[in-house]
Each structure stands twice: as C-alpha cells, then as structure tokens.
Amino acid sequence: MTPSAPKLRKVLSMLAIRSGRLVPVTSLMAELWDGNPPNSCLTTVQTYILSLRKVFASATGLSGTEVAREILRTESGGYRFVAGTAELDIERYDALAAAGRRSLDAGDDDTGIRQLGDALRLWRGPALAGVPVGRLLEADRYRLEESRLVLHEYWVDAQLRLGRYRDVLASLAGLTVEHPLHENLHTQYMRALFLNGRRGQALEVFHRLRHNLVSELGLEPAGPAQRLQRAILTQDPDTERGVWTA
Numbered sequence: 001m002t003p004s005a006p007k008l009r010k011v012l013s014m015l016a017i018r019s020g021r022l023v024p025v026t027s028l029m030a031e032l033w034d035g036n037p038p039n040s041c042l043t044t045v046q047t048y049i050l051s052l053r054k055v056f057a058s059a060t061g062l063s064g065t066e067v068a069r070e071i072l073r074t075e076s077g078g079y080r081f082v083a084g085t086a087e088l089d090i091e092r093y094d095a096l097a098a099a100g101r102r103s104l105d106a107g108d109d110d111t112g113i114r115q116l117g118d119a120l121r122l123w124r125g126p127a128l129a130g131v132p133v134g135r136l137l138e139a140d141r142y143r144l145e146e147s148r149l150v151l152h153e154y155w156v157d158a159q160l161r162l163g164r165y166r167d168v169l170a171s172l173a174g175l176t177v178e179h180p181l182h183e184n185l186h187t188q189y190m191r192a193l194f195l196n197g198r199r200g201q202a203l204e205v206f207h208r209l210r211h212n213l214v215s216e217l218g219l220e221p222a223g224p225a226q227r228l229q230r231a232i233l234t235q236d237p238d239t240e241r242g243v244w245t246a
Contacts, residue, residue: 001059003051006132007032011048013131015072015081017140019088024078031134049079090144093122097151109158116155123148149179156188165195176205180212187225194232202232 003009010031014023028045029037038044053067062070073080083091100115127144128137152175159168172189179185186209193202206221206229213219220226230236 001055003055005051008048008051009131010134010137011045012052013128013133013137013140015052015079016088017090017137019081019083019091022075022078022080027078027136031136034134049074089122093119096122097147100151101154104154104158109162113155113158113162116151116158120148120151120155149175149182153184153188156185156192160188160191160195163195165192168192169196176209180209181216183209183213183222183225186221187228190225190228190232199232199235203229206232 003012011028014028014031025042025045029041032045033041049072053064053072056062056067056071057064060067060071068074070084071082073082096115096119100112100119103109103112103115127141127148131137133141152171156168156172168188169192172185172192175185176182176189186205190202190205193205206225209225210221213221
C-alpha cells in the first residue's frame with residue numbers, strides 16, 4: 001500500500017523515520033523543495049498529509065477522523081506519526097542493535113551474535129530504497145547505512161572471537177566489494193580467509209585494498225592491515241590461533 005508518488009513517499013519516510021516525534025512543516029518543506037518552496041507549499045503539504053491519512057485509513061479500517069487523532073496527528077507547527085502497537089522495522093532494528101551491543105559488552109558473544117544477526121536480517125536492501133531523498137532524508141539514509149556497517153563489524157568481530165571463521169566469509173566478501181576503501185572490513189576478511197587455510201586469497205585481499213587506496217586516495221593501508229599482512233606472510237602462530245589483534 002506504499003504510495004507511488006515520489007513526494008508522498010518522501011513525506012511518509014520523514015514521518016516514519018521520526019515516529020513519535022514532531023516533524024515541523026518547515027522540515028517537510030525543506031525536504032520536498034530544497035529551500036525553494038512554491039507559493040502553494042503549505043497547501044501542498046496539507047494535501048500530502050490528507051492523502052497519507054487516506055492510505056492509513058484504508059490499511060487499518062479506521063475512519064479519517066480516527067487516523068487524524070490516533071496515527072497521523074496535526075500539532076502546533078507540524079505533524080506527528082504515532083505507530084501505536086504497530087511494529088516498525090527501524091524501531092525493532094534499533095532495539096536489537098542496542099541489545100546486541102550490550103550483550104557483547106557483557107562478554108556474551110553468543111547472545112550478541114544472535115541479536116545483531118536478527119537486526120541485520122531486517123534489512124531488505126539499501127535504506128530508503130525507492131525514495132528520491134533530499135538533504136534531510138539523505139542524512140537519515142547515511143546514518144542508517146553507517147549503523148548497519150558498524151553492526152556488521154561488531155558481528156564479525158564476535159564471530160571471529162568464537163572461531164567461526166567460515167560463517168563470516170560470505171558477508172565479508174560482499175561487504176569488501178561494496179566498500180572497497182574500508183580497511184577494517186578488509187582486515188577482517190584477510191584474517192577470516194587465513195584462518196580458513198586460504199592464505200593466498202587473504203594476501204590478494206590486502207593487495208586489492210592497497211590498490212584501491214593508492215589509486216583513489218594516494219594512501220597506503222594503515223598499520224592494522226599491514227601488520228596482519230606481515231603476520232600472514234610469516235604465518236605468525238598468534239594469527240593461526242585467532243589471538244592476533246589489530
């Protein structure tokens with residue numbers, strides 16, 4: 001039932017990401033028209049809100065009046081989306097991510113891996129896919145993607161601590177292609193490959209990282225990646241036992 005109109009999708013995204021918080025009309029205008037709103041902007045925003053209320057009414061079976069009172073409220077200076085008992089992916093993701101981090105901090109890697117894995121499995125593609133984002137939603141999109149990336153790093157670290165080297169290879173293979181300049185992901189991938197007996201491939205990952213950094217930024221890989229490369233070349237026993245650290 002997602003609206004197909006691009007600007008309506010923008011408004012819905014702004015409200016859903018800020019569920020429970022007041023979204024000022026000025027913020028909606030800034031996102032919709034990037035600082036150059038038409039004279040009819042206020043009326044147009046009101047029309048978008050009315051359209052969304054009709055969508056929610058159709059989805060929930062509530063009347064338009066009930067939707068305006070219980071789900072998409074008009075308040076002083078803006079609008080507030082209230083999810084109520086409905087479950088939003090973003091709220092479940094945030095809760096699982098926080099719980100996973102707490103479990104890891106407490107030394108419970110098994111529980112942390114499960115919780116972080118549950119959080120990551122909620123993703124079904126890039127954040128805000130299909131929404132033509134403006135300045136404000138781009139900031140939201142970047143925040144969400146960065147959170148996802150950091151969570152992957154914590155998840156991999158915990159898996160490596162428990163010696164589950166094979167379990168992380170597929171994820172790291174994709175992530176290093178998606179983020180060709182991300183040194184920590186490449187370092188994790190090198191270590192996982194080496195500990196799976198794939199020494200040559202681990203060194204290939206280092207050389208690919210170095211090539212990308214030099215050609216794109218004129219930089220050499222930082223210390224952790226270089227130290228791991230040397231450890232792999234010398235078959236450092238600490239690396240083989242999985243106790244090598246950056």
